[in-house]
Amino acid sequence: GAGVSQSPRYKVAKRGQDVALRCDPISGHVSLFWYQQALGQGPEFLTYFQNEAQLDKSGLPSDRFFAERPEGSVSTLKIQRTQQEDSAVYLCASSPLGTGNYGYTFGSGTRLTVV
Amino acid sequence: QKEVEQNSGPLSVPEGAIASLNCTYSDRVSQSFFWYRQYSGKSPELIMSIYSNGDKEDGRFTAQLNKASQYVSLLIRDSQPSDSATYLCAVNLMGGFKTIFGAGTRLFVKA
Numbered sequence: 684g685a686g687v688s689q690s691p692r693y694k695v696a697k698r699g700q701d702v703a704l705r706c707d708p709i710s711g712h713v714s715l716f717w718y719q720q721a722l723g724q725g726p727e728f729l730t731y732f733q734n735e736a737q738l739d740k741s742g743l744p745s746d747r748f749f750a751e752r753p754e755g756s757v758s759t760l761k762i763q764r765t766q767q768e769d770s771a772v773y774l775c776a777s778s779p780l781g782t783g784n785y786g787y788t789f790g791s792g793t794r795l796t797v798v
Numbered sequence: 799q800k801e802v803e804q805n806s807g808p809l810s811v812p813e814g815a816i817a818s819l820n821c822t823y824s825d826r827v828s829q830s831f832f833w834y835r836q837y838s839g840k841s842p843e844l845i846m847s848i849y850s851n852g853d854k855e856d857g858r859f860t861a862q863l864n865k866a867s868q869y870v871s872l873l874i875r876d877s878q879p880s881d882s883a884t885y886l887c888a889v890n891l892m893g894g895f896k897t898i899f900g901a902g903t904r905l906f907v908k909a
Binding site for chain 1: 806829840842843844886894895899901
């Protein structure tokens, strides 16, 4: 596609509910990143994929967070048993190369509100 | 100490003035440096990247890097109201794939 596509744009979840956030990167982009952005803060790294391999998941806040990219294209970030502190914008970014050294293209983000 | 530090602002400048945004980083092996612009309610957009000491100019934007002082800056000449946004400084470690972002500086350009 022409850009990074994320869905849904907005998600309201009741506390304890599971959610799944989807990212469709730019076609052919090797690298895919997930970031979490709280209000008034910069994006915080969650996890990184190079093709289908998850090379770094050090930023995932807890074992309730899980990400996958099974065919090296579309990625899903899943949050189990959502908590209020999970409320944030979840940003997906992709890059054509196997590093982040040339900057990212971000999607529009998914705004998650846990009530 | 945060890895990437920025003054949160807001920084307010009159239209036509030069806006100067600053950033410091803690890791000496950082290799790649970026400025992203983020409008309210939108996602970050890459506007400048810089990899070596000195200045890099692109239109009204100039990025400056001083690795010895671990300092990156962004100058916006002839500031316009449309430049009003949050500017995020971001840093990549050498050989790394992970970009670390600062909290951003809010810029207001008054017409």
